[in-house]
Amino acid sequence: MKKFTNLLFKEIRELINKQLIFSLLFTMIIFYFIGQVTRTEAKRAETARRIGVLDLDKSAISRGLLDNLRLVRFQIEEFETIDKEEALRQAREKNLTFLLVIPSGLNEGVEKLETKEIETYSFLRSFSIGQARYSDIFKIILETANNYLSNEMLKKKLPEISPENLKKPLKSRDFVIVRDKKAEASASAIVGFMYAQSIFVPIVLFMILIYSSQMVISAIALEKQNKTLETLLTVPISRSAIVAAKMLAAGLVGLLSAFIYMAGFSWYMKGFTGDLAETAGGITKIIKELGLTMTTSGNLILLISLFLAIMCALAMATILGVLAEDYRSAQSLLLPLMLLVMIPYFLSIFTDFKSLSLPVRILIYAIPFSHPFMTTQNILFHNYRAIVFGILYMLIVFIILVILAARIFSTDRVLTMKLRWRRREVVL
Amino acid sequence: MGVVLEVEGLKKFYGQFEALKGISFEVKEGEIFGLIGPNGAGKTTTLRIIATLLTMSEGKVKLLGYDLKENPEKFRENISYLPEEAGAYRNLTGLDYLRFMARFYNFSPEKTADFVERAIAIAGLGNRLKDKVGTYSKGMVRKLLLARALMTKPVLAILDEPTSGLDVINSLEVREIIKSYARQGLSVLLSSHNMLEVEYLSDRVALIDQGKILAVGTPQELKQRYDAPNLEVVFRRIVQ
Ligand SMILES: Nc1ncnc2c1ncn2[C@@H]1O[C@H](COP(=O)(O)OP(=O)(O)OP(=O)(O)O)[C@@H](O)[C@H]1O
Numbered sequence: 001m002k003k004f005t006n007l008l009f010k011e012i013r014e015l016i017n018k019q020l021i022f023s024l025l026f027t028m029i030i031f032y033f034i035g036q037v038t039r040t041e042a043k044r045a046e047t048a049r050r051i052g053v054l055d056l057d058k059s060a061i062s063r064g065l066l067d068n069l070r071l072v073r074f075q076i077e078e079f080e081t082i083d084k085e086e087a088l089r090q091a092r093e094k095n096l097t098f099l100l101v102i103p104s105g106l107n108e109g110v111e112k113l114e115t116k117e118i119e120t121y122s123f124l125r126s127f128s129i130g131q132a133r134y135s136d137i138f139k140i141i142l143e144t145a146n147n148y149l150s151n152e153m154l155k156k157k158l159p160e161i162s163p164e165n166l167k168k169p170l171k172s173r174d175f176v177i178v179r180d181k182k183a184e185a186s187a188s189a190i191v192g193f194m195y196a197q198s199i200f201v202p203i204v205l206f207m208i209l210i211y212s213s214q215m216v217i218s219a220i221a222l223e224k225q226n227k228t229l230e231t232l233l234t235v236p237i238s239r240s241a242i243v244a245a246k247m248l249a250a251g252l253v254g255l256l257s258a259f260i261y262m263a264g265f266s267w268y269m270k271g272f273t274g275d276l277a278e279t280a281g282g283i284t285k286i287i288k289e290l291g292l293t294m295t296t297s298g299n300l301i302l303l304i305s306l307f308l309a310i311m312c313a314l315a316m317a318t319i320l321g322v323l324a325e326d327y328r329s330a331q332s333l334l335l336p337l338m339l340l341v342m343i344p345y346f347l348s349i350f351t352d353f354k355s356l357s358l359p360v361r362i363l364i365y366a367i368p369f370s371h372p373f374m375t376t377q378n379i380l381f382h383n384y385r386a387i388v389f390g391i392l393y394m395l396i397v398f399i400i401l402v403i404l405a406a407r408i409f410s411t412d413r414v415l416t417m418k419l420r421w422r423r424r425e426v427v428l
Numbered sequence: 429m430g431v432v433l434e435v436e437g438l439k440k441f442y443g444q445f446e447a448l449k450g451i452s453f454e455v456k457e458g459e460i461f462g463l464i465g466p467n468g469a470g471k472t473t474t475l476r477i478i479a480t481l482l483t484m485s486e487g488k489v490k491l492l493g494y495d496l497k498e499n500p501e502k503f504r505e506n507i508s509y510l511p512e513e514a515g516a517y518r519n520l521t522g523l524d525y526l527r528f529m530a531r532f533y534n535f536s537p538e539k540t541a542d543f544v545e546r547a548i549a550i551a552g553l554g555n556r557l558k559d560k561v562g563t564y565s566k567g568m569v570r571k572l573l574l575a576r577a578l579m580t581k582p583v584l585a586i587l588d589e590p591t592s593g594l595d596v597i598n599s600l601e602v603r604e605i606i607k608s609y610a611r612q613g614l615s616v617l618l619s620s621h622n623m624l625e626v627e628y629l630s631d632r633v634a635l636i637d638q639g640k641i642l643a644v645g646t647p648q649e650l651k652q653r654y655d656a657p658n659l660e661v662v663f664r665r666i667v668q
């Protein structure tokens with residue numbers, strides 16, 4: 001055991017080198033800055049809700065219109081002039097993004113059921129994505145105004161009927177059913193929320209898989225490149241202990257770097273979804289009613305599934321590492337493994353596994369890494385058979401791969417691959 | 429003098445190619461045994477099989493009476509192997525490397541310190557041991573590796589071309605180290621294609637070519653048997 005920890009610590013020490021720390025830090029910083037920029041951009045869009053208004057009508061109707069805009073959270077800055085140019089100048093000075101000009105005769109137009117024109121002025125100060133949100137603001141203003149004015153017109157014509165009822169004679173109550181549970185909510189809201197909540201699972205999984213495989217494959221390839229493998233293989237420690245130490249060290253360091261990347265990534269994501277938690281208050285209750293929350297045992301199952309997938313990846317990478325002649329070729333050998341992880345990753349994001357045709361599905365199920373990507377859904381929808389199948393399948397694949405890896409490590413192949421490399425070097 | 433290592437009828441196939449065609453020799457307690465032969469003779473293959481790195485195709489190898497096929501772990505405990513071309517972990521300091529390797533052979537910190545101390549003396553690298561191996565010259569790495577091979581006082585030290593890549597002065601030093609090691613009653617099995625070096629170092633030598641042993645004996649015996657001034661001439665006479 002002491003020999004094993006001796007080797008394990010050395011492996012970890014080798015893996016946590018300057019390059020790793022540097023690239024981790026670098027990525028963190030990048031993520032942090034992108035997150036910061038997105039957040040300030042989002043804030044800037046918030047301030048765009050402060051709009052300037054030049055009310056030339058000054059009637060009950062125009063007052064009502066402004067009140068309605070305030071109701072949909074617009075901050076209104078009124079100008080006390082009747083000169084449009086002067087209003088524009090003031091708006092520019094106050095750094096406003098919008099100026100809305102309400103024409104005189106709006107009141108009269110409503111009385112006579114006539115169409116009137118309002119003018120809007122947008123001040124473009126950059127072409128960043130944040131500016132694109134201005135067109136949304138535009139739309140909201142127009143919709144709010146139109147809705148209010150048509151209501152007023154209807155009230156004039158048909159005072160005994162509520163205009164809202166007239167415009168929308170049908171109202172719907174939406175229910176969502178998950179298995180045997182029912183709750184009042186819209187399906188798209190639930191799906192959207194679940195998606196936003198579980199988007200992290202495949203990303204974490206993907207990162208851990210890729211990082212740890214890369215670690216173990218380079219650990220073995222470097223051992224060959226630096227010609228230390230031969231010595232290591234003759235010291236009194238079993239071959240399976242060497243394989244296990246390399247896999248464990250890579251798994252641990254891969255896990256660590258994945259967590260660090262995730263932290264950076266969540267910073268970054270906060271830039272987009274910072275207020276998600278606040279607006280989600282109501283929906284979490286519904287989610288609970290539908291039984292769509294992960295229980296402790298559910299999380300445990302997910303963890304087991306994840307762990308097995310990582311072990312499979314590590315065992316596979318170990319074998320690839322033995323095949324590699326040096327560090328560089330190890331990196332390219334990692335490609336097929338990455339592909340195997342990428343396929344289920346993208347499928348899990350863009351499609352539903354169940355909607356795929358049978359041969360494709362069989363292919364996907366045959367990839368051990370697919371299973372953890374499906375586990376969350378399977379847990380929530382109580383597809384226990386699929387979960388058990390996935391876990392057993394990964395376990396079997398893992399055992400076969402480890403036996404294979406340890407086998408290769410105790411045959412000549414570990415070294416003979418290296419010999420070929422050396423001979424080529426002599427030619428050079 | 430007891431026999432430490434017995435090799436009998438050792439054969440090795442790489443696919444169809446027969447690299448070793450039945451090799452037999454033995455190494456006695458406290459002796460330096462040299463395998464000499466030209467490039468591709470099968471020296472490294474032989475040493476690798478004894479060092480448990482390669483599997484043999486046929487034959488028998490015994491260390492202190494233990495059979496290689498049945499007890500490879502007994503071999504690993506009692507030998508140490510210096511590969512022909514080897515490196516050390518570049519990110520470790522020389523000292524850390526020695527400590528790391530020492531811990532595989534014992535469980536007490538005192539003993540580890542003991543091993544490392546001996547290695548420091550053998551390597552003769554002084555303060556440079558505190559630097560990372562990545563900054564060492566080829567000769568320094570070689571000495572570090574030799575020190576690590578000998579520090580555990582293995583029953584049999586297997587050294588594949590111990591002086592390869594070293595300059596004259598360093599080669600001399602390494603030869604002295606190996607000689608004084610054998611004087612402590614421990615055995616050395618080494619290979620070289622430098623026949624003069626082996627002649628100077630070895631108590632007994634085996635001439636090997638194309639996977640076969642052509643002659644075994646003390647350098648003195650061989651020179652007399654073939655009436656030659658040195659082993660190089662002996663070798664030429666046998667091959668002709
Ligand atoms: N992995 C391998 N696959 C195929 N042939 C091999 C392999 N390793 C060695 N050989 C062949 O076996 C023969 C013996 O090689 P070996 O390395 O034992 O020679 P050597 O005596 O150590 O030579 P040198 O003095 O050049 O180190 C050579 O012909 C070599 O080409």
Ligand SMILES: [Mg+2]
Nearest residue numbers: 471472473512
């Ligand atoms: Mg050789």
